[in-house]
Amino acid sequence: MEFLLGRSLLKNAFNLGLAEALRGAAEELGFSAADLMEAEPDAGLGSGGLGRLAACYLESMTTLEIPAAGYSICYELGIFRQKIVNGQQLELADPWLEAGEAWLVARPDEAVQVRFGGTVTGYWENGRHNIRHEGYVSVLAVPRDMMVAGFATGHTNLLRLWEARSPHPSDLSLYAAGQYLRAVEHQVMAETISKVLYPADSHPEGKALRLRQQYFLVSATVQHIVRTHKARYGTVHNFQEAHVIQINDTHPALAIPELLRILLDEEGLGWDEAWNIVTHTFAYTNHTVLPEALECWPQPLMERLLPRIWQLIREISGRYQAGLERCFPGGGHKVRELAILWGGQVRMANLCICACFAVNGVSALHTDILRREVFHAAFLCTPEKFKCVTNGVDHRRWLAQINPGLDALVRDCTGTGDYLLRPQALEALERYQNDAGVLSRLGDIKAGNKLALRDYVLRETGIALNPEAVFDVQAKRLHEYKRQLLNALHITWLYHRLHDEPNGFSVPRVFLFAAKAAPGYTAAKEIIRLICSLAAQISRDPLCRGRLQVVFLENYRVSLAERLIPAAELSEQISTAGKEASGTGNMKFMMNGALTIGTLDGSNVELHSRVGGENMFLFGLHADESKRLRQQGYRPRDVCGRVPGLREALDHISSGFGDGVRYDALLSRLLDGPDADEYLLLADFDSYRAAHARAMDAYPDKERWNRMALLNIARSGVFAADRSVREYAREIWGVPMRE
Numbered sequence: 001m002e003f004l005l006g007r008s009l010l011k012n013a014f015n016l017g018l019a020e021a022l023r024g025a026a027e028e029l030g031f032s033a034a035d036l037m038e039a040e041p042d043a044g045l046g047s048g049g050l051g052r053l054a055a056c057y058l059e060s061m062t063t064l065e066i067p068a069a070g071y072s073i074c075y076e077l078g079i080f081r082q083k084i085v086n087g088q089q090l091e092l093a094d095p096w097l098e099a100g101e102a103w104l105v106a107r108p109d110e111a112v113q114v115r116f117g118g119t120v121t122g123y124w125e126n127g128r129h130n131i132r133h134e135g136y137v138s139v140l141a142v143p144r145d146m147m148v149a150g151f152a153t154g155h156t157n158l159l160r161l162w163e164a165r166s167p168h169p170s171d172l173s174l175y176a177a178g179q180y181l182r183a184v185e186h187q188v189m190a191e192t193i194s195k196v197l198y199p200a201d202s203h204p205e206g207k208a209l210r211l212r213q214q215y216f217l218v219s220a221t222v223q224h225i226v227r228t229h230k231a232r233y234g235t236v237h238n239f240q241e242a243h244v245i246q247i248n249d250t251h252p253a254l255a256i257p258e259l260l261r262i263l264l265d266e267e268g269l270g271w272d273e274a275w276n277i278v279t280h281t282f283a284y285t286n287h288t289v290l291p292e293a294l295e296c297w298p299q300p301l302m303e304r305l306l307p308r309i310w311q312l313i314r315e316i317s318g319r320y321q322a323g324l325e326r327c328f329p330g331g332g333h334k335v336r337e338l339a340i341l342w343g344g345q346v347r348m349a350n351l352c353i354c355a356c357f358a359v360n361g362v363s364a365l366h367t368d369i370l371r372r373e374v375f376h377a378a379f380l381c382t383p384e385k386f387k388c389v390t391n392g393v394d395h396r397r398w399l400a401q402i403n404p405g406l407d408a409l410v411r412d413c414t415g416t417g418d419y420l421l422r423p424q425a426l427e428a429l430e431r432y433q434n435d436a437g438v439l440s441r442l443g444d445i446k447a448g449n450k451l452a453l454r455d456y457v458l459r460e461t462g463i464a465l466n467p468e469a470v471f472d473v474q475a476k477r478l479h480e481y482k483r484q485l486l487n488a489l490h491i492t493w494l495y496h497r498l499h500d501e502p503n504g505f506s507v508p509r510v511f512l513f514a515a516k517a518a519p520g521y522t523a524a525k526e527i528i529r530l531i532c533s534l535a536a537q538i539s540r541d542p543l544c545r546g547r548l549q550v551v552f553l554e555n556y557r558v559s560l561a562e563r564l565i566p567a568a569e570l571s572e573q574i575s576t577a578g579k580e581a582s583g584t585g586n587m588k589f590m591m592n593g594a595l596t597i598g599t600l601d602g603s604n605v606e607l608h609s610r611v612g613g614e615n616m617f618l619f620g621l622h623a624d625e626s627k628r629l630r631q632q633g634y635r636p637r638d639v640c641g642r643v644p645g646l647r648e649a650l651d652h653i654s655s656g657f658g659d660g661v662r663y664d665a666l667l668s669r670l671l672d673g674p675d676a677d678e679y680l681l682l683a684d685f686d687s688y689r690a691a692h693a694r695a696m697d698a699y700p701d702k703e704r705w706n707r708m709a710l711l712n713i714a715r716s717g718v719f720a721a722d723r724s725v726r727e728y729a730r731e732i733w734g735v736p737m738r739e
């Protein structure tokens with residue numbers, strides 16, 4: 001459902017080897033190349049990590065010459081634009097197509113119809129069971145294609161974005177009087193489907209429009225794939241030999257019953273053959289273990305909107321249930337756990353586990369939690385299905401493109417631009433860990449990037465960042481489990497310490513935040529407001545000048561990440577252990593020489609095993625410890641008394657920061673009730689504080705700091721998307737690729 005592409009101009013020029021020519025041509029024509037690129041809007045067709053991962057993988061699949069295509073919706077409005085007004089998030093529409101459609105090629109000749117609602121009846125004819133679907137509403141899916149260029153290859157892939165249109169002519173005056181309003185209604189309904197991206201991440205919304213979007217995407221896509229398959233092979237009997245459909249979380253899971261529908265109802269296959277094709281076609285990637293984020297749809301909604309799909313899901317579910325009872329004879333609760341239909345809901349993850357030939361997690365820890373907890377019963381039944389592919393990021397974009405100074409250093413140290421196609425080549429940097437010249441050049445590159453960010457922030461906000469300070473960055477979606485509030489609490493604690501002992505503050509610090517909150521997520525929005533209040537109070541306080549600064553940058557998006565990451569020195573990856581499936585920002589920061597302050601969560605675990613405790617600042621409870629603490633009855637109030645200054649910092653948050661706004665509600669979430677401090681901020685506070693203290697002890701020794709940064713960059717090759725995509729290709733898709 002998402003491809004968070006960001007900008008394409010530099011990406012395409014870079015991959016085609018034309019970046020320098022483009023810059024030269026722009027300047028020759030009297031434009032600044034930078035201004036030209038700044039004019040391109042971000043294609044924000046995704047809400048966070050999952051959508052950005054899809055964009056990185058599409059680039060990598062193309063570079064590796066894998067014949068692949070991405071399918072999504074051509075949302076007229078991408079993820080909302082965030083404005084901060086009086087410290088609060090305001091959401092504005094993002095009409096990106098105004099300039100962004102330059103990259104799209106409409107293919108009306110390949111449009112397909114998608115049907116909603118109506119009634120379904122079965123009848124027998126010549127010994128065959130047929131389906132009659134009547135009274136439905138049709139929506140037209142029109143492709144708008146984007147060409148994806150790979151790096152140093154002639155291979156290209158397609159990203160097909162479906163736009164929803166009404167199949168009725170737009171001249172409504174032709175309609176008979178009685179049909180006029182109904183026709184307008186249908187037209188509006190049809191065109192609403194691709195109107196807007198749902199901006200929630202890890203917080204699914206069970207709205208009818210979202211279900212319509214999902215079915216619209218998968219029906220158009222599967223119809224198209226089957227159609228092109230038949231045009232090439234003249235049959236569907238070998239479909240599963242030619243295709244794998246990798247579903248990005250459960251959002252496109254309706255593709256499973258949709259393929260089944262086409263094979264049964266349109267191609268006339270019998271159940272066994274159709275089901276065999278389906279179960280050899282789909283693979284499922286899970287991106288979350290948060291129980292509230294596992295997608296479920298109300299059965300009545302499914303039945304009303306997608307009557308034939310609903311019948312097929314019931315059939316799949318019944319047969320699966322029978323199979324499970326053979327797997328767990330008398331195993332009541334295990335069978336219930338795996339049920340597709342339960343409590344009036346359709347559980348999409350269970351549908352995927354039942355029908356997919358592979359299920360993968362996105363980091364080692366996350367896969368472990370899937371196997372041992374979230375999908376344990378399914379793992380016992382079919383352990384061979386469960387795989388791990390640790391996420392990776394497009395290092396051509398997230399290193400070479402956004403950090404040209406570092407790219408030049410890597411080339412000088414490793415011989416050539418070899419690392420662009422062989423990210424492991426970054427390891428050769430390790431040889432320079434004691435080379436004072438290289439280390440100081442690395443420091444200069446970071447200093448330059450900090451100045452560039454300072455200029456940008458000054459231009460955009462009027463705020464002058466202190467370039468002498470450590471740049472400490474937390475940039476990601478706002479979610480309680482990601483613990484931006486822990487960061488803010490620690491800054492508040494530091495602020496008090498600064499007042500107690502102004503000269504005990506040896507290293508000046510700039511804390512940068514950037515984050516969008518889901519529009520309906522009240523606590524997340526409160527946290528943004530709190531950070532903004534805290535930033536304002538600190539900026540008014542003369543004692544903080546040159547010592548402590550906090551800035552919340554509005555409208556976090558791919559192009560802002562591209563400016564922020566090369567300038568970061570500390571990367572905040574501080575989620576409650578066991579909650580973040582992987583994280584990919586952590587990889588981008590590491591590649592750009594920022595040191596991680598983080599918990600053993602998601603892919604931080606693997607990052608830690610690569611760089612070691614001496615090259616990052618690890619803190620906090622482990623996933624199993626967190627779980628145990630909760631089971632034993634965790635009492636956050638007990639912690640407060642044990643950590644000096646913590647009580648004062650909490651009180652300060654509750655009473656607010658001099659702008660009259662209080663945050664009692666946030667405080668109460670930390671201290672009161674049986675679910676107090678669900679994400680264990682207070683349990684981890686002291687350890688977090690100590691990790692920051694270690695980081696600040698290390699910072700003044702520039703050579704040591706730069707060495708740690710160099711080792712982080714050198715060992716970041718495993719987090720390239722190319723490595724992940726090769727694993728998918730080998731372990732799941734079974735396709736050949738560029739060596």
Ligand code: 26Q
Pocket residue numbers: 047048049050051053198199200201202203204205206210251287288293295362391580581582583584602
């Ligand atoms: C579902 C239904 C209705 C409306 C919205 C949604 C929805 C949309 C987006 C639910 C979840 C998402 C996005 C999830 C996401 O970004 N997950 C992140 O995926 C990354 C890539 O694997 C991981 O690195 C992150 O750890 C994970 O949080």
